[in-house]
Amino acid sequence: MDGAQPFEYRPTAPAAATTPAAPQQNDNDMAAEPQAPQDAYLMNASVQSAPTDPGEYSNLGVDLASAMAGEGIQPVVLFGTNNSGKTSLLLSLFSTLKTQSRLETGLFLSDPILATSSPIGQKLHQDARHTFQVKTQQFMDGVKIGKTNIDLPFFIPVEFRPKNKDPVRFAFLESNGEWYRPTRGGDTLFPQLKNAIEGFVSCFQGGILFIYLVPYTQSEVYRSAGGGVTDAREVEDASLAISGVLQAYNDIRASHRHQDRHMMLVSKWDAHEKGNADLADASSVDRAELEAFCDRRYNQALSTFRGMQLPAGQAMLNAYSSGIINENGLRRPCHDYPERLWTWLYRSALANRDAMPVSPFPEKPQPPALWRAITSVLDKLSS
Numbered sequence: 001m002d003g004a005q006p007f008e009y010r011p012t013a014p015a016a017a018t019t020p021a022a023p024q025q026n027d028n029d030m031a032a033e034p035q036a037p038q039d040a041y042l043m044n045a046s047v048q049s050a051p052t053d054p055g056e057y058s059n060l061g062v063d064l065a066s067a068m069a070g071e072g073i074q075p076v077v078l079f080g081t082n083n084s085g086k087t088s089l090l091l092s093l094f095s096t097l098k099t100q101s102r103l104e105t106g107l108f109l110s111d112p113i114l115a116t117s118s119p120i121g122q123k124l125h126q127d128a129r130h131t132f133q134v135k136t137q138q139f140m141d142g143v144k145i146g147k148t149n150i151d152l153p154f155f156i157p158v159e160f161r162p163k164n165k166d167p168v169r170f171a172f173l174e175s176n177g178e179w180y181r182p183t184r185g186g187d188t189l190f191p192q193l194k195n196a197i198e199g200f201v202s203c204f205q206g207g208i209l210f211i212y213l214v215p216y217t218q219s220e221v222y223r224s225a226g227g228g229v230t231d232a233r234e235v236e237d238a239s240l241a242i243s244g245v246l247q248a249y250n251d252i253r254a255s256h257r258h259q260d261r262h263m264m265l266v267s268k269w270d271a272h273e274k275g276n277a278d279l280a281d282a283s284s285v286d287r288a289e290l291e292a293f294c295d296r297r298y299n300q301a302l303s304t305f306r307g308m309q310l311p312a313g314q315a316m317l318n319a320y321s322s323g324i325i326n327e328n329g330l331r332r333p334c335h336d337y338p339e340r341l342w343t344w345l346y347r348s349a350l351a352n353r354d355a356m357p358v359s360p361f362p363e364k365p366q367p368p369a370l371w372r373a374i375t376s377v378l379d380k381l382s383s
């Protein structure tokens with residue numbers, strides 16, 4: 001999709017990461033039209049509605065990286081092909097904190113990352129606000145979430161405020177899955193990372209939290225899309241895509257790698273646990289089964305992941321469910337998976353600040369055994 005880009009992003013030297021590159025230096029670079037760096041996003045007055053030429057945003061990733069590092073924002077970068085569950089995962093994270101008062105944690109949309117005096121800053125924040133407010137509400141209301149179709153990746157900045165503990169500002173990347181899809185039959189198998197994403201990952205001066213989504217299945221979606229695409233082929237592409245972004249990470253991430261943390265998540269795990277009363281409980285995930293599943297269906301992604309030889313605390317494999325979702329939308333939320341993922345995000349963010357990595361939430365009360373037995377029987381009957 002993104003193959004024929006009109007220019008190649010050239011990362012600025014690390015020291016210049018806080019200052020966008022002077023474009024005049026590269027005479028042959030199509031992006032290097034003379035312009036003041038601050039005005040790089042103001043070139044096209046129609047940018048608010050539909051930015052089309054990525055060449056105009058050559059410094060976007062670098063600017064986002066510098067703004068976030070300056071504000072002490074913890075970035076969370078999600079990777080996965082389309083339909084891997086990226087958007088649903090974000091919405092489940094947000095909706096869990098918006099509805100579960102027992103977690104005693106506030107979640108608020110933060111200030112825009114880039115100044116909204118520029119059209120691009122305004123557009124990115126509008127997109128962020130729309131996902132945080134409108135889409136999250138739709139998700140909670142059980143409305144089927146539509147396909148993400150955006151021109152530019154954007155971060156959703158939020159402030160996470162647990163009771164009596166340090167607040168943390170996170171920013172979650174939202175992107176189009178097509179940008180990561182392998183391109184068979186071309187010169188290279190993997191598409192280049194989108195310029196803004198590559199610029200961000202290569203320049204951010206601090207630890208980044210990466211989440212790689214490998215979906216349990218894509219069949220429901222592809223059946224409705226038609227075209228005879230089999231689930232097996234889609235899963236293979238999803239696996240290749242993750243292998244590709246891991247290799248890109250390996251090539252472009254120069255500094256702060258020791259602070260990065262990587263989580264590979266098998267999304268839509270509820271498809272595996274159909275009819276199981278303990279579904280909402282992430283601790284019921286059978287690790288041996290999860291690993292066997294990945295070995296079987298995501299061996300390329302998993303081989304590359306393991307091949308990075310990251311220390312144990314920096315690389316994790318887990319299952320995730322954003323909720324019991326069918327073709328009509330959310331039927332039942334699963335708050336336990338989001339709760340665990342928030343805990344990992346919060347602890348990792350604290351570790352990145354050299355603070356003691358504590359859990360953000362109060363201890364979870366255990367449901368009585370009798371109640372679990374009753375739900376188990378009801379679930380079996382209804383499935």
Ligand SMILES: Nc1nc2c(ncn2[C@@H]2O[C@H](COP(=O)(O)OP(=O)(O)O)[C@@H](O)[C@H]2O)c(=O)[nH]1
Nearest residue numbers: 082083084085086087088177268321322323325
């Ligand atoms: N059953 C189930 N379906 C999911 C889950 N997460 C996403 N989906 C569905 O999978 C499809 C793609 O999800 P989406 O979040 O849009 O994926 P994205 O393209 O990676 O952003 C949608 O139909 C979702 O409803 C999940 O945890 N469980």
Ligand SMILES: [Mg+2]
Nearest residue numbers: 086087147148
């Ligand atoms: Mg999406």
